[in-house]
Amino acid sequence: MKQSIVSPQFNIQVENVMTWNVKPLLHEIRHSLNRLIETGESSVIDLRSIPLAPGEEEKILTALGRGELRAELDALGKSEIIETQYAGVWLISHYNENEEIIGRFIEVTVMPDILCSQSADMIDASQRLAEALQDTGGNNEGG
Amino acid sequence: MSDRKNTAQADLTLGEVLRKRGISRRSFLKFCAATASMMAMPPSMVPAIAAALEKARRPSVIWLSFQECTGCTESLTRSHSTTIESLIFDHISLDYHHTLQAAAGTHAEAARIASMEENFGKYLLIVDGSIPMGNPGYSTIAGVSNHDMLMETAKGAAAVIAVGTCAAYGGIPHADPNPTGAVSVGDLIKDKPIINVPGCPPIPVVITGVLTHFLTFGELPELDHIGRPMAFYGKSIHDRCYRRPFYDKGLFAETFDDEGAKKGWCLYKLGCKGPTTYNACATTKWNDGTSFPIEAGHPCLGCSEPDFWDGGGFYKALSMPTENITQNIIYAAAGAAAAGVAVGALNRAKKSKAQATHQKVKLEDLNK
Ligand code: SF4
Numbered sequence: 001m002k003q004s005i006v007s008p009q010f011n012i013q014v015e016n017v018m019t020w021n022v023k024p025l026l027h028e029i030r031h032s033l034n035r036l037i038e039t040g041e042s043s044v045i046d047l048r049s050i051p052l053a054p055g056e057e058e059k060i061l062t063a064l065g066r067g068e069l070r071a072e073l074d075a076l077g078k079s080e081i082i083e084t085q086y087a088g089v090w091l092i093s094h095y096n097e098n099e100e101i102i103g104r105f106i107e108v109t110v111m112p113d114i115l116c117s118q119s120a121d122m123i124d125a126s127q128r129l130a131e132a133l134q135d136t137g138g139n140n141e142g143g
Numbered sequence: 144m145s146d147r148k149n150t151a152q153a154d155l156t157l158g159e160v161l162r163k164r165g166i167s168r169r170s171f172l173k174f175c176a177a178t179a180s181m182m183a184m185p186p187s188m189v190p191a192i193a194a195a196l197e198k199a200r201r202p203s204v205i206w207l208s209f210q211e212c213t214g215c216t217e218s219l220t221r222s223h224s225t226t227i228e229s230l231i232f233d234h235i236s237l238d239y240h241h242t243l244q245a246a247a248g249t250h251a252e253a254a255r256i257a258s259m260e261e262n263f264g265k266y267l268l269i270v271d272g273s274i275p276m277g278n279p280g281y282s283t284i285a286g287v288s289n290h291d292m293l294m295e296t297a298k299g300a301a302a303v304i305a306v307g308t309c310a311a312y313g314g315i316p317h318a319d320p321n322p323t324g325a326v327s328v329g330d331l332i333k334d335k336p337i338i339n340v341p342g343c344p345p346i347p348v349v350i351t352g353v354l355t356h357f358l359t360f361g362e363l364p365e366l367d368h369i370g371r372p373m374a375f376y377g378k379s380i381h382d383r384c385y386r387r388p389f390y391d392k393g394l395f396a397e398t399f400d401d402e403g404a405k406k407g408w409c410l411y412k413l414g415c416k417g418p419t420t421y422n423a424c425a426t427t428k429w430n431d432g433t434s435f436p437i438e439a440g441h442p443c444l445g446c447s448e449p450d451f452w453d454g455g456g457f458y459k460a461l462s463m464p465t466e467n468i469t470q471n472i473i474y475a476a477a478g479a480a481a482a483g484v485a486v487g488a489l490n491r492a493k494k495s496k497a498q499a500t501h502q503k504v505k506l507e508d509l510n511k
Contacts, residue, residue, distance in 0.1 A: 021385075044186035044187065045186070046179075046180050046185070046186050048180050048426060048427065048432070049180070049183065049185075049426060050426065051383035051384065051385050051425045051426050052385060053385035053386075053407075054385075054434070054438060056385070073169070073173070075167060075169055075170035075173050076166070076170045076173060076174060079173060092176075094173055094176065094177055100431050101431070101432065102177040102180075102181075103176055103177040103180045103181075105176065105180075105186060113172065114169060114172055114173060114176075117169075118167070118168035118169050118172070119168075120167075120168040121167050121168045121169060124167075
């Protein structure tokens with residue numbers, strides 16, 4: 001698992017003025033946040049779909065910062081879900097089992113779907129729990 | 144590589160296979176989010192992708208390699224998001240691929256014939272490499288010429304995917320003077336849907352993205368005028384290049400080690416073919432999303448375009464007069480992306496002119 005939300009950058013010489021995608025993206029996030037507040041509509045931005053210069057992703061992530069909540073998911077590799085310092089703006093990073101990043105999204109939402117328990121999993125869980133109880137003979141007094 | 148023990152799985156949908164393996168719905172959602180990103184689809188498509196993948200059935204795939212360097216297979220097998228791809232690849236039945244399969248000789252050919260018969264009309268045919276028409280003996284597999292094997296195998300295919308610039312447009316074997324009489328898949332197959340996935344090699348996730356699209360929706364993705372999926376080849380490198388602000392300001396590196404090169408300025412004058420090249424390198428990038436040639440300081444060679452090898456020199460600037468660039472950009476007031484399209488179109492016209500006069504790469508071009 002990569003510890004930092006900021007991906008390592010290679011030392012490629014770039015002038016410091018290279019921020020043409022950072023500001024528009026932050027504006028887009030602000031508009032999405034207003035939409036969420038006014039209409040309840042969530043939005044998702046796939047960071048892979050945006051042409052970023054070396055260091056720009058880092059700048060975006062630094063600008064968003066970390067907020068109060070951080071969750072780690074263990075499903076086909078790790079995923080890190082953090083609420084940024086701006087409530088309602090979440091950063092979701094999916095990794096595979098080799099700890100390589102396979103997707104990074106900014107979600108503007110009350111609660112990212114991936115954190116919610118899924119109904120198929122709950123049905124399966126209820127069955128497993130019933131089976132586990134049967135295995136113990138329904139005796140809840142037993143040690 | 145598939146074998147008969149896998150046929151039991153053939154009737155299961157991908158959703159059923161994943162559930163049998165104990166993969167939770169939440170994991171499946173993560174898988175779908177990464178898959179949408181891989182297919183260059185907007186995240187809003189995730190529910191549709193989840194619904195389609197849930198029901199997707201296991202397709203049979205036959206992969207033929209003709210006049211090629213195996214770079215495309217190398218690229219594919221180094222596809223970085225191993226978890227996601229392995230789920231997809233466990234799900235397809237790769238019945239014949241002479242580099243990857245264990246069987247050889249008559250057994251390998253028997254596997255191909257068996258798969259063709261069993262899945263007639265339904266299997267996916269993937270081809271890398273061009274087909275020599277000069278002399279059938281230039282390239283053969285099990286004594287069968289590439290042409291005959293392609294025509295025979297294409298008969299029962301649902302669709303053909305031409306992977307790499309050689310299969311899509313002839314590529315390096317087709318370069319002037321084309322000693323083997325190399326042609327592309329599309330030159331020979333006229334009665335099947337063909338998807339061209341060019342690149343030398345194509346970006347690994349672009350190959351898997353196209354396969355996944357077919358697996359997910361059971362149909363071809365939207366294609367451009369030369370058969371490439373719009374999702375990956377819809378924008379030029381130049382449209383999405385992070386050095387674009389320098390191009391717009393007229394700031395160019397003149398040599399590979401001058402101040403401009405060190406400051407990361409535009410590589411146009413060093414021969415960058417970004418304005419006439421359509422591919423996903425600038426956003427998808429290479430090597431686990433690390434970088435792409437322009438980010439490493441080298442101009443784009445234009446490898447996903449037909450005849451890129453004969454484009455008049457890798458280090459020769461596209462023939463648009465650079466002093467007018469800023470002017471042109473101002474005229475194209477519709478915005479930077481539109482200007483990119485305009486410049487691209489203009490350069491494409493000039494490029495075809497260069498091709499018509501058969502300019503060759505000279506030593507001075509390389510030493511420029
Ligand atoms: S010419 Fe090449 S380096 Fe310059 S902006 Fe276009 S794609 Fe990027």
